[in-house]
Amino acid sequence: MPEQLAFALEVTANGLMAGVLYALVALGFVLIYKASGIFNYAQGVMALFAALTLAGIMDGQVPFSHLINAIFGTDVHYFGWNVPAFLAILLTMVVMIALAYAVQRLVFRHLVGQEPIILFMATIGLAYFLEGVGDLMWGSDIKSMDVGLPQGINGWIDNTTFELFGYGFFIDNLDIVASIIAALLVIGLVIYAQYTKQGRAMRAVADDHQAALSVGVSLNFIWILVWSLAGFVALVAGIMWGTKSGVQFSLSLIALKALPVLMLGGFTSIPGAIVGGLIIGVGEKLFEFLIGAPFLGGATENWFAYMLALIFLVFRPQGLFGEKIIERV
Amino acid sequence: MNMKMRLKLTTVALGVTLAAGPAMAELVFPSLSYRTGPYAANGIPFADGYADYFTLLNERDGGIGGEPIRMIECETGYNTEKGVECYESTKGEGALVYQPLSTGITYQLIPKATADGIPVHSMGYGRTSAKDGAVFKSIFNYPANYWDGASVAIKHLLDINGGSLEGKKIALVYHNSAYGKEPIRTLEELSKKHGFELSLLPIDHPGQEQKSQWLQIRREKPDNVIMYGWGVMNQVAVQEAANIRYPMDQFIGIWWSGSENDVRPAGEAANGYKALTFHNVGSDFPVFADIQKFVVDSGKAAGAGDQIGTALYNRGLYAAMLAAEAAKTAQGIHNTKALTPAQMRDGMEALEITEAKMAGLGLPNFGPEFKVSCENHGGNGLVAVSQWDAAADSWSLITDYVQSDQDVLEPLIAEDAAAFAAEAGITPGC
Numbered sequence: 001m002p003e004q005l006a007f008a009l010e011v012t013a014n015g016l017m018a019g020v021l022y023a024l025v026a027l028g029f030v031l032i033y034k035a036s037g038i039f040n041y042a043q044g045v046m047a048l049f050a051a052l053t054l055a056g057i058m059d060g061q062v063p064f065s066h067l068i069n070a071i072f073g074t075d076v077h078y079f080g081w082n083v084p085a086f087l088a089i090l091l092t093m094v095v096m097i098a099l100a101y102a103v104q105r106l107v108f109r110h111l112v113g114q115e116p117i118i119l120f121m122a123t124i125g126l127a128y129f130l131e132g133v134g135d136l137m138w139g140s141d142i143k144s145m146d147v148g149l150p151q152g153i154n155g156w157i158d159n160t161t162f163e164l165f166g167y168g169f170f171i172d173n174l175d176i177v178a179s180i181i182a183a184l185l186v187i188g189l190v191i192y193a194q195y196t197k198q199g200r201a202m203r204a205v206a207d208d209h210q211a212a213l214s215v216g217v218s219l220n221f222i223w224i225l226v227w228s229l230a231g232f233v234a235l236v237a238g239i240m241w242g243t244k245s246g247v248q249f250s251l252s253l254i255a256l257k258a259l260p261v262l263m264l265g266g267f268t269s270i271p272g273a274i275v276g277g278l279i280i281g282v283g284e285k286l287f288e289f290l291i292g293a294p295f296l297g298g299a300t301e302n303w304f305a306y307m308l309a310l311i312f313l314v315f316r317p318q319g320l321f322g323e324k325i326i327e328r329v
Numbered sequence: 330m331n332m333k334m335r336l337k338l339t340t341v342a343l344g345v346t347l348a349a350g351p352a353m354a355e356l357v358f359p360s361l362s363y364r365t366g367p368y369a370a371n372g373i374p375f376a377d378g379y380a381d382y383f384t385l386l387n388e389r390d391g392g393i394g395g396e397p398i399r400m401i402e403c404e405t406g407y408n409t410e411k412g413v414e415c416y417e418s419t420k421g422e423g424a425l426v427y428q429p430l431s432t433g434i435t436y437q438l439i440p441k442a443t444a445d446g447i448p449v450h451s452m453g454y455g456r457t458s459a460k461d462g463a464v465f466k467s468i469f470n471y472p473a474n475y476w477d478g479a480s481v482a483i484k485h486l487l488d489i490n491g492g493s494l495e496g497k498k499i500a501l502v503y504h505n506s507a508y509g510k511e512p513i514r515t516l517e518e519l520s521k522k523h524g525f526e527l528s529l530l531p532i533d534h535p536g537q538e539q540k541s542q543w544l545q546i547r548r549e550k551p552d553n554v555i556m557y558g559w560g561v562m563n564q565v566a567v568q569e570a571a572n573i574r575y576p577m578d579q580f581i582g583i584w585w586s587g588s589e590n591d592v593r594p595a596g597e598a599a600n601g602y603k604a605l606t607f608h609n610v611g612s613d614f615p616v617f618a619d620i621q622k623f624v625v626d627s628g629k630a631a632g633a634g635d636q637i638g639t640a641l642y643n644r645g646l647y648a649a650m651l652a653a654e655a656a657k658t659a660q661g662i663h664n665t666k667a668l669t670p671a672q673m674r675d676g677m678e679a680l681e682i683t684e685a686k687m688a689g690l691g692l693p694n695f696g697p698e699f700k701v702s703c704e705n706h707g708g709n710g711l712v713a714v715s716q717w718d719a720a721a722d723s724w725s726l727i728t729d730y731v732q733s734d735q736d737v738l739e740p741l742i743a744e745d746a747a748a749f750a751a752e753a754g755i756t757p758g759c
Contacts, residue, residue: 297529
């Protein structure tokens with residue numbers, strides 16, 4: 001096999017893996033938008049907040065320690081124990097559900113029926129508030145995320161591709177794990193939405209929340225449920241991205257990677273988020289490999305992802321899998 | 330509030346003001362810090378080191394030359410607009426010198442501070458050609474700049490490659506910004522001189538996704554990688570290098586890619602990674618005992634006291650020490666304790682840092698010796714290489730301070746400074 005073709009295949013495989021990571025972030029946006037029509041600007045910060053909370057719990061960090069020490073003159077920072085990853089994930093999920101409850105009760109319950117732009121503004125406020133609370137609660141230092149996920153080159157793929165193509169492909173073990181988890185997550189969400197009572201209620205609210213209300217579906221409960229699910233997706237995304245780069249405040253910027261995925265896949269489709277992520281991942285990586293790096297000086301991935309999404313948007317404004325909105329006069 | 334109550338409060342306020350008497354003259358040092366935002370993890374230790382050194386001088390020595398220090402901290406969030414706002418809102422307080430801690434803010438402040446006659450010290454960042462004091466009269470970038478870093482990285486590679494880089498491949502992984510692009514021209518000149526092949530790998534902000542660049546490195550197998558990164562870009566780069574099993578001891582970062590924050594997330598895999606530095610590392614210096622006694626133990630530390638001895642804390646402390654020494658020099662020149670920004674500028678231009686002076690400050694062998702002059706606002710370009718020991722969780726210097734290749738750098742600096750002078754209508758002169 002020609003060397004360039006082997007390289008292109010390796011880049012494609014890595015693009016697919018990167019796309020899965022983008023899709024993980026996009027999924028959270030889709031869940032909330034589908035159920036409530038809110039474009040949740042805070043989704044990236046939720047991933048950060050979830051990752052900070054998980055890392056803090058695992059390290060046995062005292063939340064709000066700086067504040068406590070400043071008020072009471074104490075010097076406490078750690079409890080002196082480490083919490084196992086599985087238990088810490090469960091505890092973090094409890095925090096994310098509590099957050100979902102608080103967001104619903106304190107913010108969105110009061111904004112029912114408002115214009116989408118008002119709801120969007122509320123999520124901007126929520127994003128900055130959460131970032132500040134995360135800082136106050138867990139500090140600004142960069143934390144390691146070690147929940148036992150493997151990292152580094154996959155030896156089996158390296159050896160097998162070397163035997164087949166004469167060039168060993170690099171595939172990161174973490175990306176493989178992320179792909180498996182993303183697939184399980186999507187399957188789980190689809191099953192939950194299709195076959196459970198809450199899932200059906202969630203879909204009913206997504207279709208027409210007034211009709212759902214009229215048949216006794218609790219809008220408040222569904223919105224708390226959806227924000228909790230988005231919190232769970234944010235936690236998964238936070239774990240994956242936090243393992244790659246450490247848990248730090250720039251983690252919230254991963255939302256920037258989800259936007260072209262949403263533009264391409266549509267804001268209302270869970271499979272759309274996955275397919276959109278894969279197209280963006282492969283597209284940007286192949287463009288960088290074939291055109292960006294050799295002819296344009298590199299660093300084309302960020303803008304190319306948006307350009308690709310824009311092209312799709314021009315021909316299919318609702319995205320690949322989005323619902324076409326038809327308004328009759 | 331009724332009229333009677335308002336009158337009472339006014340009387341009390343007036344009484345308090347009169348009792349306090351006239352305000353004492355103070356030496357005002359603004360700290361343009363960033364304790365919030367995506368880069369807070371790096372901004373906090375620097376700001377803590379900067380503040381703690383001034384607190385130490387106030388608590389132990391009563392200030393500088395008996396004159397108390399007032400540090401005004403202003404949060405920039407590493408945002409250029411906010412940084413300029415900080416400058417505008419604090420310059421009227423009698424600010425003696427600004428350390429913007431951002432290349433973007435520095436570029437914006439160069440014309441403003443020059444017009445206002447307030448010196449700017451961009452230590453290891455900012456506009457490299459500000460070293461030419463004949464053009465940049467109020468701007469200082471001692472003891473080293475980005476181009477010194479690039480040159481010393483190549484000198485180090487020459488050292489570990491038996492004095493020749495002929496036919497070697499060196500990749501520059503850089504933040505795709507004005508900062509990250511700074512070393513390109515220098516490295517291009519050095520590649521002509523030493524015969525190595527240079528490849529450029531830009532990474533867009535913030536740098537969380539670098540797979541393409543590291544796959545390219547894996548394919549092209551450069552002998553060495555030099556990195557000019559910042560923030561999350563550094564941690565991801567170190568992790569990706571580990572993932573592709575790139576030898577860490579062939580991977581060198583500039584000083585802004587050389588903090589504990591950059592290597593700890595990768596754990597053991599980061600062992601052996603190298604970073605350039607223009608000051609020493611660790612807390613094994615007498616001054617830290619004083620900081621513990623006069624600052625931390627007395628509850629006056631700027632942070633929680635947990636950053637002491639980290640690379641960026643030491644850099645903040647070093648920046649404050651250089652500012653304090655320049656203020657002392659200015660007090661000597663002008664025979665006055667209270668200083669104006671113009672006098673502070675004179676002190677900076679006459680600053681000389683010797684080993685005896687640093688030892689006297691409790692910082693033996695902490696930084697290179699250098700002398701500032703009207704023509705040279707950038708020092709001697711002495712830079713050392715440090716290496717990360719993951720098991721010991723610490724950096725250590727593995728070289729002496731080495732001077733950058735002045736034959737290559739001086740013409741580049743002169744060329745860039747002349748271009749700025751022509752553009753800004755400045756007549757160079759000392």
